[in-house]
Amino acid sequence: xxxxxxxxxxxxxxxxxxxxxxxxxxxxxxxxxxxxxxxxxxxxxxxxxxxxxxxxxxxxxxxxxxxxxxxxxxxxxxxxxxxxxxxxxxxxxxxxxxxxxxxxxxxxxxxxxxxxxxxxxxxxxxxxxxx
Amino acid sequence: xxxxxxxxxxxxxxxxxxxxxxxxxxxxxxxxxxxxxxxxxxxxxxxxxxxxxxxxxxxxxxxxxxxxxxxxxxxxxxxxxxxxxxxxxxxxxxxxxxxxxxxxxxxxxxxxxx
Numbered sequence: 001x002x003x004x005x006x007x008x009x010x011x012x013x014x015x016x017x018x019x020x021x022x023x024x025x026x027x028x029x030x031x032x033x034x035x036x037x038x039x040x041x042x043x044x045x046x047x048x049x050x051x052x053x054x055x056x057x058x059x060x061x062x063x064x065x066x067x068x069x070x071x072x073x074x075x076x077x078x079x080x081x082x083x084x085x086x087x088x089x090x091x092x093x094x095x096x097x098x099x100x101x102x103x104x105x106x107x108x109x110x111x112x113x114x115x116x117x118x119x120x121x122x123x124x125x126x127x128x129x130x131x
Numbered sequence: 132x133x134x135x136x137x138x139x140x141x142x143x144x145x146x147x148x149x150x151x152x153x154x155x156x157x158x159x160x161x162x163x164x165x166x167x168x169x170x171x172x173x174x175x176x177x178x179x180x181x182x183x184x185x186x187x188x189x190x191x192x193x194x195x196x197x198x199x200x201x202x203x204x205x206x207x208x209x210x211x212x213x214x215x216x217x218x219x220x221x222x223x224x225x226x227x228x229x230x231x232x233x234x235x236x237x238x239x240x241x242x243x244x245x
Contacts, residue, residue: 034159035151068162071166
């Protein structure tokens with residue numbers, strides 16, 4: 001081992017700006033803030049629901065604004081393109097399905113995920129009374 | 132011990148990732164619908180309260196919130212490292228403590244709804 005190994009100069013805070021693949025990786029990882037935000041927003045909503053009808057209605061009213069419409073709209077698009085769709089894309093790599101000697105084609109697994117996603121989303125919307 | 136703990140955290144991360152990928156677009160869309168002021172009938176107090184009172188409703192809500200909060204915690208720990216924060220033990224303690232608090236709050240509120 002060399003006594004003075006060469007350390008390639010690399011920023012620990014902006015390293016991902018060097019390469020578009022790294023940028024996509026960081027953009028994808030940032031969706032974890034959205035997961036945290038919406039989880040705690042839902043927990044907060046549960047707190048209002050557990051307290052009284054008035055608190056629940058106050059919560060609903062507090063969420064109604066143009067700013068929140070814009071925020072949720074952007075968050076939804078961001079989440080779809082940087083969490084949901086990439087997760088489905090990597091599914092065949094994470095859990096390949098073997099049928100004896102053969103492997104189920106990747107496209108089957110990916111399409112299966114999209115179909116399941118549409119069914120689950122439709123079920124949630126039905127449950128919530130949106131459709 | 133370290134390996135056993137890692138397997139649990141990784142398992143929660145993977146399950147949470149799949150679950151959030153499937154469920155969160157609909158959840159965000161529901162908040163979007165609420166934000167527009169057109170609150171659907173099923174999200175009015177009586178109905179959503181009845182849903183959260185049932186054991187099936189409680190179980191669904193708890194599983195979603197539990198897996199999501201631990202998934203987010205695990206990924207935020209890695210994000211902190213990616214942005215140059217090199218105090219992993221401190222970050223891990225912070226994010227997992229918040230995830231634990233979220234889990235306890237979710238359980239507490241769900242048990243309170245009856």
